[in-house]
Amino acid sequence: MSRIAYVNGRYRNLRDACVNVEDRGYQFADGVYEVCEVRGRKLVDFPRHMARLQRSLRELRIAEPMPLSALGIVMREVVRRNRVIYGLVYLQVTRGVARRDHAFPPTTVKPSIVVTARPLNYAKNQQTAANGIKVVTVPENRWPRVDIKSVSLLPNVLAKQEAREKGAYEAWYVGSDGFITEGASSNAWIVTKDGRVVTRSAESGILAGITRAVLMEVMEALQIRLEERPFTPAEAREAAEAFVTSASQIVMPVVAIDGQIVGNGRPGAVARRLREEFHRFSAFS
Missing domain, CATH: 3.30.470.10 (Aminotransferase class 4, branched-chain amino acid transferase, N-terminal domain)
Known part of the structure; x- marks a missing residue:
């Protein structure tokens, strides 16, 4: 067809x-x-x-x-x-x-x-989530207005290509202040060892993801603690879990960052549950 x-x-x-x-x-x-x-x-x-x-x-x-x-x-x-x-x-x-x-x-x-x-491919997407993905960090090189969902995506293309060449699925940008901003095509999240979910505030430096916004409602309903604050690559690598969110990936667990295993190297329980619950809170039309 x-x-x-x-x-x-x-x-x-x-x-x-x-x-x-x-x-x-x-x-x-x-x-x-x-x-x-x-x-x-x-x-x-x-x-x-x-x-x-x-x-x-x-x-x-x-x-x-x-x-x-x-x-x-x-x-x-x-x-x-x-x-x-x-x-x-x-x-x-x-x-x-x-x-x-x-x-x-x-x-x-x-x-x-x-x-x-x-x-x-739904089955392939589910299998990817079951295995988890790898990410690498790259220097932030985009214009400051990343809050606008513009078609000016060449820096994102280069970041994604670097990830592919290093055997990873996604790239996370790191700003000049040393903190992670977001992914080349996703928002970035970690889960601390005491169960707090952390992601950068959407007030500056990232796109206000739609999946991100819905997921916050999911976490509130499930009484999962959320912190909107910056985090460094070092904190991310030492986290209990990490994951990314986007319209195409929903909640996709991250199992390695810059070649270092996150947690036990398998998708974490928090990310898995958020992925399972997400569409109960989405609007369909």
């Missing part, structure tokens, strides 16, 4: 879907994106993703391409046309097509929008 994409008002076969060469997303990475989990053919935590999309657009002064209700219809239709039961739907909005000039184009230029969807 051919994959279907939505591009600026039309549903097209993926092989025929394209944007103008002067789209500012291509020329300047002048755009934002969101990725929603699809589970049982439904979008997971769609309202939270749309609220973050609106914030990202406001921060970059890009107009909303359509009302959120219409955007939801488009995203669900792309999921339906691609027959995705379990997977991801990707949404990208750029400032639009205009003659190449660094300054904003006239306000008459309409934003461009692209929506795609693809299935994920």
Whole structure:
């Protein structure tokens, strides 16, 4: 079956879907994106993703391409046309097509929008979680506005590639202050030996992950202690557990950091429970 994409008002076969060469997303990475989990053919935590999309657009002064209700219809239709039961739907909005000039184009230029969807292998994802993943640390080299979910992801690409070349699944950024910020495509967490879950505050230095926000509600309901504070690579390596969160990975246990085993080298009980309970607290639409 051919994959279907939505591009600026039309549903097209993926092989025929394209944007103008002067789209500012291509020329300047002048755009934002969101990725929603699809589970049982439904979008997971769609309202939270749309609220973050609106914030990202406001921060970059890009107009909303359509009302959120219409955007939801488009995203669900792309999921339906691609027959995705379990997977991801990707949404990208750029400032639009205009003659190449660094300054904003006239306000008459309409934003461009692209929506795609693809299935994920549920069994493989579960097996990865059962085994746990390895991470490596890399120096923070991104622009300061990582709170905006922009398409400017080249530093993340380089970090992820370094992780792959070192036999790891994910990279954790370390800031100039010596503290871990977040992963190349995830939020970073540890569990102390006395059972406290620690992650950096989303007030600065990281993206406010949607999975992260929902997981905090899970921990409150389960009466798991949470601390929002920075932590160092050394503290992470000596932690009882570690894990990452994102829309594609939910809660993914970390079993090694920079080649050093975390805990007993197996996914920890806290991470496993949070993963099992997560979708009881998610919104499906």
